[in-house]
Amino acid sequence: MVNYFIIIIGIIYLIGVFTIPKWRQKKVNQDWKFYELLWFSTCFIIYVIYLETQLHTYYFLIPSSFLLLFLFSYFKEKRRLVNGLLFNLFLVVGMTYLGSLLVRTYNPLLIVLAGITLIVLFLLILIGLYALLVFLYWNAIVVMRKEGHSLANLLTLLLAIGLTAFLIFNHYSTRILPEWASLLFGILPLSMLYFSIVFYNFLTISVIYQFNQPKYNQDFIIVLGSGLIDGKTVPPLLGKRIEKAIQFYKAQSHATLNPPKILMSGGKGDDEHIAESLAMKNYALEKGIPEEDILVETNSTNTLENMEFSKEIMETTFGGTDFHAIFTTNNFHLFRAGLFAKTVNLKADGIGAKTAFYFLPNAFLREFIAIVMMHKRRHLIICGLIALMMIFLALIQFFLVSRQ
Structure with a gap:
């Protein structure tokens, strides 16, 4: 029997696939990949709900509630790290739900998607860490060749060396260490696992925040x-x-005939001849921006001060706090800059400029370290609890062995 609903959904999906790139060509941000993914997700959710109605069950409400929780938190305040955790919880619950739906329906589309997912997970488990090591070493070489040998450019290399040492020691530790000492060594991998989860949540919300x-x-x-x-x-x-x-x-000038002011923010470093904002203003003037539409902030020395001092200038220029503002920075720096804007109570979200791919791993690592330091007390407490737990288990194991 022909299922007309599935045919209609398929036709609507294909129309969207070909329409979205043409629609995005008329926009400032012509990137269409996010909208293609969003369109596929929407059509797929409708299809899943249809499958559920055929079974006369409503288990789809479980992952839907997690999605709504994420959306509520995100649109209430985009600049929160917890949003990454909420989105990943939705993904875990959603994948579990789809697995249960597959068992109940043996739907061909779900079988194909499950097969692709299992293959990816198998490859990640089999060669994921080793592939990551190869990538990190390759990326470190590229970054050093193009950007120099500063400490900030060596992060991927240091991470690769650290992971290599960990894998070698982990391989031999069970042979050379007693069981209680192996438990103590377990502090390191558990702490690494914790920071991996934190990094994944950070990376998730950083990517989502790109689509402002x-x-x-x-x-x-x-x-x-x-x-x-x-x-x-x-x-x-x-x-x-x-x-x-x-x-x-x-x-905005084309759409509303009301251009915004561009506020260049950056002070003069010890090794600089002029304030960064003045050099930035000259750059914009050469690009044809009228001087009356450019403001400068010349005192800041870091991103927090960028936001704080810029806020003061905007309040003075606007004559109040009821203004609308955004900020621009490179995409890897976007989310952390948003956190600083939130810190100074500046209601502004960011739009990110693209960065060369080879630079991104090192840059995101640097951003992650900076964010960890922003919440170092929390991370020290959790790592301390991990250490206390493993020390306790090691002591138990030590006394059990000594009594035998």
């Missing part, structure tokens, strides 16, 4: 500064931040 779509009603665009070349020239990484702001500036 600010309305064309902004009064200000803050451009976050970074270092200058030879103390006076805007480097490519900073140039992309400015160009992202200019892109939004032109789009």
